[in-house]
Amino acid sequence: MIFTKEEFKAKVEEIQSQSWYRNPIGFGLARVDRGQKNPEKILQATFPVVNWEENYGSAAVFLNALKEAGAAVDTTKTELVCEVSDAFVESCIETFRPYIPEAKGEEHKNVQVLSQLASLPLSSGLNADNFKVVFIFEDAVVESVEAAYLKLYALSSGKAKLRSLNLNGIFGALHNCAWTGSTPIELDWLRENEIALKLSNKYPEITMVDKFPRFLSHVIPADNTRILETSKVRFGAQLAAGTTVMPGAAYINFNAGTEGVVMVEGRISSSAVVGAGSDVGGGASILGVLSGTDGVPVSIGENTLLGANSCTGTAIGDGCILDAGVTILPGTKITLSEKAVAAIQEINPDKEIKPLMRGMDFLGVNGVHFRQNSVNGQIIAMRSTREIKLNADLH
Amino acid sequence: MIFTKEEFKAKVEEIQSQSWYRNPIGFGLARVDRGQKNPEKILQATFPVVNWEENYGSAAVFLNALKEAGAAVDTTKTELVCEVSDAFVESCIETFRPYIPEAKGEEHKNVQVLSQLASLPLSSGLNADNFKVVFIFEDAVVESVEAAYLKLYALSSGKAKLRSLNLNGIFGALHNCAWTGSTPIELDWLRENEIALKLSNKYPEITMVDKFPRFLSHVIPADNTRILETSKVRFGAQLAAGTTVMPGAAYINFNAGTEGVVMVEGRISSSAVVGAGSDVGGGASILGVLSGTDGVPVSIGENTLLGANSCTGTAIGDGCILDAGVTILPGTKITLSEKAVAAIQEINPDKEIKPLMRGMDFLGVNGVHFRQNSVNGQIIAMRSTREIKLNADLH
Amino acid sequence: MIFTKEEFKAKVEEIQSQSWYRNPIGFGLARVDRGQKNPEKILQATFPVVNWEENYGSAAVFLNALKEAGAAVDTTKTELVCEVSDAFVESCIETFRPYIPEAKGEEHKNVQVLSQLASLPLSSGLNADNFKVVFIFEDAVVESVEAAYLKLYALSSGKAKLRSLNLNGIFGALHNCAWTGSTPIELDWLRENEIALKLSNKYPEITMVDKFPRFLSHVIPADNTRILETSKVRFGAQLAAGTTVMPGAAYINFNAGTEGVVMVEGRISSSAVVGAGSDVGGGASILGVLSGTDGVPVSIGENTLLGANSCTGTAIGDGCILDAGVTILPGTKITLSEKAVAAIQEINPDKEIKPLMRGMDFLGVNGVHFRQNSVNGQIIAMRSTREIKLNADLH
Structure with missing residues (x-):
């Protein structure tokens, strides 16, 4: 029996030292929705708490409790999904005992989940067979619905970086x-x-x-984040605190999002990321890897303005302006005046700035204003008036 | 009394041979929503099953049962809407008797409706006066709410071809x-x-x-169809299996839609149709007959890509690309190089391809890539790289 | 005691003549939603009836009843928000007595509110502490949530003109x-x-x-107004009767809207106003004061067409056409042929029309068709074919 935190820590170490044991990348306990016609089909997994590269003590307790409860625990696979049984819950509660009194608010969330679960009748009614413990041991192709949700949670909660996870197989896994x-x-x-x-x-x-599902069905955003319509953000998107998503033409797909305070009135396609202080104007389109981007995920820098109905198929740096209605694809030919070459070169000393460049040549180039000359239709680049946080290393 | 399928068929033939009888184009039984203040106002009609140019035996049973139940059955009008009475239900059930045991799953759906209805208390409470039998005998101007819904069901279920029905009067009929x-x-x-x-x-x-109403309030899409937000598809739209409708700037109006696997991230206006394998990019606009199309409904061919924020006011063929941000209206002047004329002519031997064409001249022309030259602002057409299913007749 | 309308009027005059009394600009009685965690936080205020520069008799009754009920009534502040008590309700009912029998339908709506309130148990359960009387005495910076809602109601009900109210402080006031x-x-x-x-x-x-909140959570639109998706119109927007808001890329922000029958398929940013008979095409963007408009709120004239995916950052007159995909910002250089100068000058005798103008120079200029020449990429202006209601004073 575990009565003190020391005993708890010893127990965890003992579990972790066993040969079968392996720390998971991520884990959590989920309530699942099953098919109304085919109950073996998992339609959704809702995690009250997700752990991602953290809380290995709780992981050890969970895995040990599963083994004690007689579940088949194979940590050599990439994923593990087990039913939650009364025996599992009891075993966890016994081990977590010294932490139960202080498991409140932001403290010991996994313990809170177990305490809450212990108060529900698990073996009958609406709860029967509807809880799972889920582990990901290796960031491989997604196999189960539960692991798919765990990865989407890791992204949407901000615990895993955008584009950092292997999401292959996710469309096949989800129903x-x-x-x-x-x-x-x-x-x-x-x-x-x-x-x-x-x-x-x-x-x-x-x-x-x-x-x-939708982002807001699973994630509570920061106090200063606004999402004016739930359909506009898919689960798996990541919104830094202070992001605002307007309800006009905006959309943020999974594995895409923002890295700081960003106003989003346009589309951030899957794999696209927008830097802090930037503004995605009404109807602006940031293309995804599958359409018009030459397969390179598009990053938009910091403090950059994408004008209304503009379209971006290639990376744009910091402090840039893309005028309303202007499209820059990787192959777009962009003309620069002698003065523009000099001004842009000045703040981008390590880049090659030329009188005629392609859209893709602007990767990492800051302080550019992309326009269409309304007298002769030419797409041009000038020095923008937006502020750039200069990289001290370059000056 | 009807005990065998032979007796049923004989009964149907007997009904159909009567002088008053006329086969309907479409028919079905609907639950209606009535006005909270003015109950005589029909606000919506929900059909569990619609019949369109099919199941004439059931139509005969329904019409005969109405006559037997004392309803005024006038088949010389374009539409017929009758209240469902207990007598009507009983009469139908008696005639359908040999089919009742096998009316399950996909079999004998009209019989299923009647069986279900027979189990509801029709004369009181929530169901009283809320069921109607609806027939359309002629595809004329819409007169009743019920017939309007029946036509919209025919379109949205895919039983009637887009643009094939007379929808005049529908805005006047609906509240x-x-x-x-x-x-x-x-x-x-x-x-x-x-x-x-x-x-x-x-x-x-x-x-x-x-x-x-919205499409999803009345129609269950195919397993591989996705509609990421219900407001994006109006009832009366038609979505072929495999269509995906994204929640950014997409919208599909009534009497518009897709003919195969299509990705929809833009607007398909009323009367516009998009062919299989095509992609309507984020914010792309396919104009409707009322705005900028010279009154000709716009068809987009197969395997064609409309780039983000592009705009199409005229037909586009198969295997075409309209670059992101480019607008082609019927009167748009489009310039072709000598090489482009030759390459496009080669795959369109029966069309006249010239160095300067209007948007409307590209009707039926395949394999065209529409771009704006970013150096001189000229709208140009080139040979596209998209695959075209060549018409064997032309080669 | 008040038994006759004469006595009521005398009572109102007596109240209004008191030294503490001041007529409010707007007032009303609201049900409030309180924080689930912090009940002192007002999350929303729902007004069944709003009064704006009208019904000063009811205002006097309300203010007097508050004083009688012991509330602190300070009319020297810009706003006043008081709890509704049983004593307040009783006092109002006593004074309104002669109007109670005829307070039905469109008559005496404030009296209806009080009668309805008198029938609810105010001191316990769901209603306790959830009703407020709200007054605005001066159109100053917004301080309370309740006053913020009252101003938004004034705008959305059409009782206050768009752009006419001081909305500073509203983002700070609302949670x-x-x-x-x-x-x-x-x-x-x-x-x-x-x-x-x-x-x-x-x-x-x-x-x-x-x-x-959303517009439709608080306001009932006119019979011929359509809003195909509630998220598309923010509370504080104003929609003239006959406006249609489509669900594709449309959005109408607070303090923005329409002045007559308008089709809205694009974005009307905060502070932008669109005239009667105009059409905001699919994905068209009318910029707000904070982005690309030089800080001047954009007005679109009457009977003007903004094509699909067009973008407007400056005022456009009556009877104009902005072609699909064309962007006009304040600084956009626009070229006019000799013929165009003459034709546009003819219908705009008091404006200076020149061969090269900026977007901002078209303020108040009617009958212009803005296009991009598809052969040379030039943005040009021609005489439009849209009808203009000519100003008789000019001819």
């Missing part, structure tokens, strides 16, 4: 569902019950059909 | 309502009850104000 | 909340209860995170 609010419904179940539901006026209000 | 989810509310009722509802904290959550 | 439909939730409360809510499957469906 396409009809959603009524945050609840997924199997399309087949809906089809089978369409007549009865419609005649009895009980047909659910379907708010979307997709494999991914 | 503008406030909607809370899938439930329509009379605006006048809301006004009359605003004070009481607001003070008692029972004011409904209004999700939209429109004459048309 | 950023998670919203489930029309109900605001404190983000902190959500954080504190995340584990329990998620494990018990009671986590609320969050539809947005913002400081402002």
Whole structure:
């Protein structure tokens, strides 16, 4: 029996020293939604707390409790998903005992989850078979719905960096569902019950059909973050504190997002990232790796303005302006005056600035104002008026 | 009394041979939502099953049952809408008897509707006067709300081809309502009850104000179709299996849609149709007949890419690319190099390809890449790199 | 005691003649939503009726009743917010007595509010401390949430002109909340209860995170107005009867809107106003004072067409056309042919029309068609074909 924190730590060390043991990259306990027609189909996994490269003590307790409860614990695989049993919960609670009194607010969130779970009747009713413990031991191709959700949580909670995770296989793992609010419904179940539901006026209000849920169904944003319409941010996106997402033409896909205070009125496609202080204007499009970007994920620098209805298919540096309505693709030919070459060269001493450049040549170039000359239609680059945090190393 | 399928068929033939009888183009049984203030106003009609140029045996049973139940059945009009009575239901059930045991899953859906209906108490409570049988005998100007919905169902279920139906009169037939989810509310009722509802904290959550409902309130899409936000597809749109509608700037209006696997991140205006394998980029606009198209509905061919924030006011062929940010209207002058003329002519032997063409001249021309030259602002056409399924007849 | 309308009027005059009394610019009675964690935080104020420069008799009754009920009534401040007590309600009802029988439908809405309130148990349960009387005596910087809502109501109900109110301080006054439909939730409360809510499957469906509610949560639009998706119109926007807001890329921010029948498929930024008969095409952007407009709020004239994906950063007159995809910023150089100068001059006799003008020079110029020449990329202006209601004074 564990009564003190010292005993707890000793227990954890003892578990971690066992040959079968392996620290997970990420883990957590989830409530799952099952198919209405095929209950073995997991439609969604909701994690109250996610652990990502942290809290290895709790991981050890969870894995040990699973083993004690008789679950098949194979840490040599890339993922592990186990049912939560009463025995597992009891074992965890016994080990966590010294932390239970102080598990409140921001303290010991995994212990809070277990305490809460211990108060629910797990073996019957709505809760039966609806809780899972999920581990990712290796950042490999996604296999289970539960691991897919754990990775999306890691991204959306900001615990894993955008573009840092292997998301291959995620479209294959997730099921396409009809959603009524945050609840997924199997399309087949809906089809089978369409007549009865419609005649009895009980047909659910379907708010979307997709494999991914929405960001706000799983994540609570920072106090100064605003998302004016939930459909505008897919789960798996990452929004730094202070980001505002407007409801016009905005959209932030999974594995895309912002790194600081950013105003988003346009599209940030999957794999695109926007730096702090930047502004994605109304209807502006930052292209994803699958369309018009030559396969290179697009990064937008800090304090850069993408004008309304502009389009970016290549990286843009810090302190830049892309005029409203202007499109810069990797192959776009951009003309610079002698004066522009000099002014841009001055603040980008390590880059080669020339009178005719392609969109892709501006990778890492700061302080550029991209415009279309309205007299002759030429796409030109000038020195922008936006402030740039100069890199001290260069001066 | 009908006991066998042979007797059923004989009965149907007997009905169909009567002088008053006429096969409907479409028919179905609907649950209706009535005005909260003016119950005679039909706000919405929900069909669990629609029949369009099919199932004439069920039509005969329905029409005969209405006559037997004493309803005024006039098949010389373009539409017929009758209340569902207990007598009607009983008569249908008696005639459908041999099919009732096998009416499950995809089999005999009209019989399923009647069986289900027979189990509901029709004469009182929530169901009273809320069911209608609806027939369209001629594709004329829309007169009733019920017939309007039946036509929209025919389009959205894919049973009628886009642009094939007469939808004149539909805006006059439908009532503008406030909607809370899938439930329509009379605006006048809301006004009359605003004070009481607001003070008692029972004011409904209004999700939209429109004459048309949303596609997902009535139609279950195919397993591989995705609609990431319900407001993005109006009822009356048609989405081929595999279509994805993103939540940024996308919108598909009624009588518009897709003919195959299509990615939709832009606007498909009413009357516009997009071919299989094509991609409507983020914020791309396909104009409708009422704005900038010279009144000709726009068709986009197969395997064609409309770039982000592009705009199309005229037909585009197969295997084309419209660059991000480029606008092609019917009158847009487009310049082709000698090489481009030759390359495009080669794959379009029956078209006249010239060094200077208008947007409208590209009707039926395949394999074109529309760009704006970023050095001189000229709108140009080149041979695209997209694959075209060549028409064997032309080679 | 007040028994007749004459006595009522005498009473009002008597109140108004007292030295402490001051007519408010606006006033009303609101139900408030309080913080789930911090009940002293007002998250939202819902007014069944707003008064703006009108109904001073009711204002006098309200202020007098507050004084009689012992509230601190200081009319020298810019705003006054008081709790509604039983004593206040009783006093109002006594004074309003002669109007109570006829307070129905459109008549005596303030009296209706009081009657309704008198029927609710105010001192306990859900209603306790949830009603406020709110006055604005001076159009100064916004201080309270309640006054912020009253101003937004004045704008959205059409009682105050767009841009006419001082909205400074409104972002500071309003709290950023998670919203489930029309109900605001404190983000902190959500954080504190995340584990329990998620494990018990009671986590609320969050539809947005913002400081402002949506227009349709507070305002009932005219019968011929359509808003196809509630997120597209922020509270504080103003929509003239007959306005249609489509769900693609449209958005109307607070303190922005329309002055007549307008089709809105694009963005109307805060402070922008669109005239009757105009059309904001799919994805068109009308810039706000904070981005690309030189700080001057943009007005779009009457019967003007902004094409799909166009962008406007400066005022556009009546009967103009901005072609799809064209951007006009204040500094955009626009070229006019000799013929165009003459034709535009003819209908704008008091303006200076020249062969080369800037976007900002077109302020108040009517009948202009802005295009990009597709052969040479030049932005040009021609005489448009749209009808202009000519100003009789000029001819």
